[in-house]
Amino acid sequence: MSFLRSPRAIPYLLLLPSIVVIAAVVLIPLIVSLWSSFTPYVLTRPATLFQFVGWRNYLRIVSSTDFWWAFGRTLLFVTVALNLELVFGLGLALLVNKVTMGQKTIRTVMMFPMMFSPILVGFQFKYIFNDAVGLMNNALFSLGLITQPIPWLVDGVLANASILAAEIWMSTSIFAILLLAGLLALPKDPIEAAKVDGCNPIQVFRHITLPFLMPFIYIAMTIRSLDVARAYDMVRIMTNGGPAGRTELLWTLMARVGYQNSQMGMANAMGYVSILTSILFTVYFYRKLVAARRYMGGAE
Amino acid sequence: MAILCVPGLWVVLTAFRPNVEIMARPPVWIPQDLNLDNFRGIFGLLPQQQQGLPVIEYFRNSIVISVTSTAIAIIVGMAGGYAFARFRFRGKQALFVSFMLSRTVPGIALSLPLFIVWSRLGLIDTSFGLIVVYLAINVPFTIWLTDGFFRQIPVDLSEAAQIDGCTRWQAFWKIEFPLARSGLASAAIFAFLTSWNEYALASQLTRTTASKTMPVGLMDFTAQFTVDWTGMSAMAVLIIIPALILTFIVQKHLIAGLTFGGVK
Numbered sequence: 360m361s362f363l364r365s366p367r368a369i370p371y372l373l374l375l376p377s378i379v380v381i382a383a384v385v386l387i388p389l390i391v392s393l394w395s396s397f398t399p400y401v402l403t404r405p406a407t408l409f410q411f412v413g414w415r416n417y418l419r420i421v422s423s424t425d426f427w428w429a430f431g432r433t434l435l436f437v438t439v440a441l442n443l444e445l446v447f448g449l450g451l452a453l454l455v456n457k458v459t460m461g462q463k464t465i466r467t468v469m470m471f472p473m474m475f476s477p478i479l480v481g482f483q484f485k486y487i488f489n490d491a492v493g494l495m496n497n498a499l500f501s502l503g504l505i506t507q508p509i510p511w512l513v514d515g516v517l518a519n520a521s522i523l524a525a526e527i528w529m530s531t532s533i534f535a536i537l538l539l540a541g542l543l544a545l546p547k548d549p550i551e552a553a554k555v556d557g558c559n560p561i562q563v564f565r566h567i568t569l570p571f572l573m574p575f576i577y578i579a580m581t582i583r584s585l586d587v588a589r590a591y592d593m594v595r596i597m598t599n600g601g602p603a604g605r606t607e608l609l610w611t612l613m614a615r616v617g618y619q620n621s622q623m624g625m626a627n628a629m630g631y632v633s634i635l636t637s638i639l640f641t642v643y644f645y646r647k648l649v650a651a652r653r654y655m656g657g658a659e
Numbered sequence: 660m661a662i663l664c665v666p667g668l669w670v671v672l673t674a675f676r677p678n679v680e681i682m683a684r685p686p687v688w689i690p691q692d693l694n695l696d697n698f699r700g701i702f703g704l705l706p707q708q709q710q711g712l713p714v715i716e717y718f719r720n721s722i723v724i725s726v727t728s729t730a731i732a733i734i735v736g737m738a739g740g741y742a743f744a745r746f747r748f749r750g751k752q753a754l755f756v757s758f759m760l761s762r763t764v765p766g767i768a769l770s771l772p773l774f775i776v777w778s779r780l781g782l783i784d785t786s787f788g789l790i791v792v793y794l795a796i797n798v799p800f801t802i803w804l805t806d807g808f809f810r811q812i813p814v815d816l817s818e819a820a821q822i823d824g825c826t827r828w829q830a831f832w833k834i835e836f837p838l839a840r841s842g843l844a845s846a847a848i849f850a851f852l853t854s855w856n857e858y859a860l861a862s863q864l865t866r867t868t869a870s871k872t873m874p875v876g877l878m879d880f881t882a883q884f885t886v887d888w889t890g891m892s893a894m895a896v897l898i899i900i901p902a903l904i905l906t907f908i909v910q911k912h913l914i915a916g917l918t919f920g921g922v923k
Contacts, residue, residue: 392772476856
């Protein structure tokens with residue numbers, strides 16, 4: 360009891376509510392799911408939760424081609440999406456930073472997609488890419504570019520491209536906002552100095568702006584990689600993993616196995632794989648971030 | 660800029676147009692007939708319709724769940740952020756990292772085990788169940804932002820106040836809290852938007868109007884093979900409006916919050 364009143368206890372007391380909440384919502388369920396991934400757990404038969412089968416679920420996943428396709432597609436999807444979002448976000452931030460008049464309005468407009476719920480983005484793009492009433496086909500028809508409707512969400516390749524477009528639309532502005540925050544904090548002196556020394560705008564960008572922005576870029580990457588799985592909502596709505604599993608990501612596959620086939624044990628085993636994937640991305644970017652910060656600190 | 664707006668605005672526009680115009684072929688580009696029928700439709704106010712969707716209940720659930728979990732997340736997260744910024748204690752690094760790692764767990768991956776635990780505890784289909792979940796999702800990010808903010812504020816200020824006779828609590832409340840306010844505002848908006856827009860967890864942990872939120876309610880518009888585009892768009896507008904208003908109010912704090920909070 361005396362420890363609780365001592366000053367040493369203060370930080371622990373302040374952190375106690377956070378610890379309790381996260382333990383209740385994240386830690387305990389994860390332990391349960393770790394256990395259940397070693398059982399043939401089926402929701403309708405609760406007794407199966409206590410039947411230990413060892414690595415069987417994991418072995419089944421590893422030998423499943425559906426799983427490896429989903430895994431590969433997820434890695435590709437996340438990599439492509441993050442890179443394109445970075446490029447577009449950087450471009451957007453640089454443009455907005457150039458604008459002198461009405462910057463506040465433009466900033467608000469820029470944040471527009473951020474307010475959309477991922478599930479709403481899913482619906483919205485399902486509507487836009489709809490082959491009968493969608494904006495996309497209507498526009499192509501009106502321009503006389505096509506005579507047959509393009510089945511955007513029915514063709515495997517096009518469906519993936521459509522999902523990618525939706526994801527990029529939704530998240531580019533997050534990158535843009537974070538990078539704009541970086542640009543606004545950019546010190547003016549080095550740029551002036553570089554200009555006096557005769558650097559052209561590209562050189563200024565390459566040698567001064569970009570290195571300064573690196574920590575911001577990695578922050579954005581870290582934040583985004585934390586919620587890459589938001590693509591679940593969109594994919595669920597736009598194609599639900601179809602056509603014939605051609606747009607299946609780890610997360611939609613997992614939900615299908617868990618809730619529709621009610622093989623909770625198997626799904627939880629997949630869950631662990633997808634969690635490890637997310638952590639891998641986050642740790643990678645976080646390390647880059649720390650390195651970039653150290654570099655900045657050394658340069659100053 | 661145009662590309663950013665068009666997909667969103669197209670949906671907003673659809674919300675005000677009649678179904679015949681949407682389905683028309685060749686497409687009608689310039690809306691001829693804008694009205695509020697789709698909104699009346701989802702509330703069940705059209706004469707040919709007996710019943711609308713329980714949109715009001717969904718909206719109420721969404722508001723209750725998002726606001727409550729945001730408010731608690733800010734208080735809990737602020738306490739945590741303050742502890743990380745101002746105190747040295749054993750296990751600090753490890754604790755910070757494990758908080759951040761808890762955020763990397765994808766919502767959908769968490770939904771399966773949560774479903775198992777929550778159904779045993781009888782928390783499925785309750786607002787309370789979702790509030791606790793969103794609280795846990797928002798706390799790590801809030802801690803991260805507020806930690807950065809409190810670091811920005813010189814320790815000298817609160818020490819000076821304490822020498823002048825304030826208790827630590829008073830010093831925090833009178834000096835540090837007002838200075839960190841814009842950071843808290845940006846943390847709050849992120850927390851609110853996360854809970855307001857969340858779907859993966861809500862879709863599995865809710866069942867009826869007792870706890871269904873707006874994003875889950877949106878699914879009511881899809882039948883097996885068809886989607887009621889106009890009704891859906893109208894609902895979409897209802898979902899966007901609160902987020903839009905809130906973001907507009909705090910957008911000034913948002914960029915400042917990000918610049919000084921997380922990054923430095």
